[in-house]
Amino acid sequence: MTPGTRTAIVTGAARGIGLAVSERLIADGWTIAACDMLEDRLREEAARLGDSYRPYRLDVTSENDVNTVCERIAEENPPVLGLVNNAGVTRDSLLMRMDAEAWDLVLKVNLTGAFLMTKAVSRQMMRRRAGSIVNLSSVVALVGSAGQANYAASKGGLIGFTKSLARELASRNIRVNAIAPGFIETEMTLSLPEEVRKGYAERIPLGRMGKPSDIAEVTAFLLGDASSYVNGIVIPVDGGLST
Amino acid sequence: MSLENRVTEIIVNKLGVRAEEVSAEANFQTDLGADSLDLVELMMDFEDSFKLKISDEDSSSLKSVGDVIKYLKAHGVEE
Ligand SMILES: NC(=O)c1ccc[n+]([C@@H]2O[C@H](COP(=O)([O-])OP(=O)(O)OC[C@H]3O[C@@H](n4cnc5c(N)ncnc54)[C@H](O)[C@@H]3O)[C@@H](O)[C@H]2O)c1
Numbered sequence: 001m002t003p004g005t006r007t008a009i010v011t012g013a014a015r016g017i018g019l020a021v022s023e024r025l026i027a028d029g030w031t032i033a034a035c036d037m038l039e040d041r042l043r044e045e046a047a048r049l050g051d052s053y054r055p056y057r058l059d060v061t062s063e064n065d066v067n068t069v070c071e072r073i074a075e076e077n078p079p080v081l082g083l084v085n086n087a088g089v090t091r092d093s094l095l096m097r098m099d100a101e102a103w104d105l106v107l108k109v110n111l112t113g114a115f116l117m118t119k120a121v122s123r124q125m126m127r128r129r130a131g132s133i134v135n136l137s138s139v140v141a142l143v144g145s146a147g148q149a150n151y152a153a154s155k156g157g158l159i160g161f162t163k164s165l166a167r168e169l170a171s172r173n174i175r176v177n178a179i180a181p182g183f184i185e186t187e188m189t190l191s192l193p194e195e196v197r198k199g200y201a202e203r204i205p206l207g208r209m210g211k212p213s214d215i216a217e218v219t220a221f222l223l224g225d226a227s228s229y230v231n232g233i234v235i236p237v238d239g240g241l242s243t
Numbered sequence: 244m245s246l247e248n249r250v251t252e253i254i255v256n257k258l259g260v261r262a263e264e265v266s267a268e269a270n271f272q273t274d275l276g277a278d279s280l281d282l283v284e285l286m287m288d289f290e291d292s293f294k295l296k297i298s299d300e301d302s303s304s305l306k307s308v309g310d311v312i313k314y315l316k317a318h319g320v321e322e
Contacts, residue, residue, distance in 0.1 A: 126284060171280060 001029035001224070003052070008082030008223060009033040009073060011060050011117060013053075014041035016186035017136065018086040020212030021219045026052045028220055030082060033073040035060070060087045060113030070120040079128055082223045083121045085114035085158075086136045090188060092147045103150045110154035114161065118176075122169060131174040132223045135162050136215075139182045139238045155180075159234055166232030175231045177222045182238025184210040205240030246322050250312055253288050257281065267309035293320045 008025050012018035013034035022032045026049065035058040036042050042055035054077065058069045074080055089109045091102035114135055125131030140148055141155035162178040169176060183189055183200045189209070192200075201209055218237050221227050236242045244252075251265045260275050271277040271285065286302045289295075289311065295318055297305070305311050316322075 123287065126280070127287075168280070171278070 003029040004031060005029070005078050006081045007031045007033055007073065007077040007079060008084060009035060009070070009080060009117070009121060010084040010086060011035045011058070011113065012087030014038040014045060016188060017181070017184060017212045017215050018084070019045060020216040021084055021086060022053055023049065024213065024216035024220045025082070025223065028224060030223075031078050033077055033080070035069065036087070060085075060117055061108045063116055066116040066120050070117070070124075074124055080121060080124050081128065081131050083117060083125075083131070083133045084136070084219060084223065085117055085133070087113055088136060088154075088188075090148065090151050092151065094147055095149050098150060106150040107154050107157070110151070111157045111161070114158060118161075118165065122165075122174065125174045126169070126172045129173045131169075131172075132227070133165070133174065133176045134219050134222045135176070135178040137162070137178045137180045137234060139180050139236060139242050142180055142234075142236065142242045162234065163232050170231060175222075175227070177227070177230060177232065178234040179215060179218055179222070180234050180236045180238065180242065181215050182210055182236070182241040184212060184215060186212055203241065204238070205243070208239065210237065210239060246315060246320060247312060249292065250289070250308065250315070253292060254285065254308065257285050257288055265308055267307070267312065269308045270306055271308075272306070289315070295320065 008030045010018050010022050010032055013022045014036035022034055025032055032053050033056055034042055034053050035056045037059050039057050046053050046055045056069050056073060058065045060066060087109060089106060091106050093102060118133060135158045137158045138155040140152040141159055145152050159178055162176050165176040182204060189197065215237055218235055222230065251262055254265050255262050258275050258277055258281060264275060269275055271282055286297050290297055293315055305314055
């Protein structure tokens with residue numbers, strides 16, 4: 001790809017998987033519209049990564065933010081041909097202790113956020129008759145996880161969302177796929193107690209947690225032309241955990 | 244160009260039909276062969292050309308060419 005000819009919007013791009021995805025896509029020549037609420041982190045990474053990483057402050061749960069920022073992104077960058085719905089949160093607890101707030105927040109960020117972003121961006125992609133969308137689901141959507149009913153529901157929702165849009169947008173040459181990461185070393189999983197993380201690692205056939213770059217490689221594949229006949233699938237990237 | 248002609252031009256470009264087929268009674272889906280996504284895109288084209296916002300509710304009631312022309316006039320689009 002000629003650098004500077006395509007833009008990918010990445011949500012949750014300030015750290016963790018979103019940041020690794022952004023760096024990997026830049027290596028492929030993408031311009032990144034890096035969206036996150038962590039303005040300081042965005043600015044730091046922009047200083048480090050240079051002009052291909054363009055920071056935009058955005059809360060994926062705010063329809064107003066999403067629409068105005070996506071319009072600005074379209075005006076200020078090369079054509080938007082990629083979207084990575086990566087922003088996500090957890091609020092873990094057992095069902096009996098889960099309050100409606102924790103349920104709503106997780107559904108809102110992880111699922112509604114992807115809906116709002118995709119709606120805003122697909123308009124531009126439809127016009128161009130080209131685009132690729134990658135949704136970050138999770139292994140827990142496939143196998144469940146005690147203490148994460150809200151999170152697993154949101155990530156399972158993303159799979160149905162992915163497959164439906166894969167059908168809906170295919171005639172406009174827009175592909176929609178999902179990745180289901182296993183346990184990846186980021187700030188999200190570092191907040192888990194050490195023994196929990198060790199317990200998880202022992203259940204992974206490859207015997208280790210994944211790195212953000214493991215997810216970034218597969219995202220780059222799904223976003224790029226190498227996967228131009230791949231549509232509506234969920235790729236587990238989990239060291240074998242879900243098999 | 245008259246409003247009717249501008250609307251016709253947009254429809255011809257989007258759906259690849261002949262201008263003669265675009266009568267006021269013509270239904271986008273049954274007469275002009277539009278699929279549901281074509282309809283969404285047509286509404287987007289009308290919004291851009293005539294600088295207005297067509298709500299999702301309104302757009303589902305715009306089934307024929309005449310519906311659109313009436314709607315545009317009712318929303319202040321000049322001849
Ligand atoms: N780390 C893992 O093991 C793992 C496993 C499976 C799936 N995932 C998924 O991958 C994605 C990235 O995870 P991560 O581990 O990098 O997490 P992370 O917490 O390190 O990063 C998430 C990013 O999303 C941003 N964000 C949160 N809410 C937002 C909002 N409302 N609007 C905009 N940005 C928002 C955060 O500021 C943060 O920068 C998430 O969707 C997560 O559910 C992670």
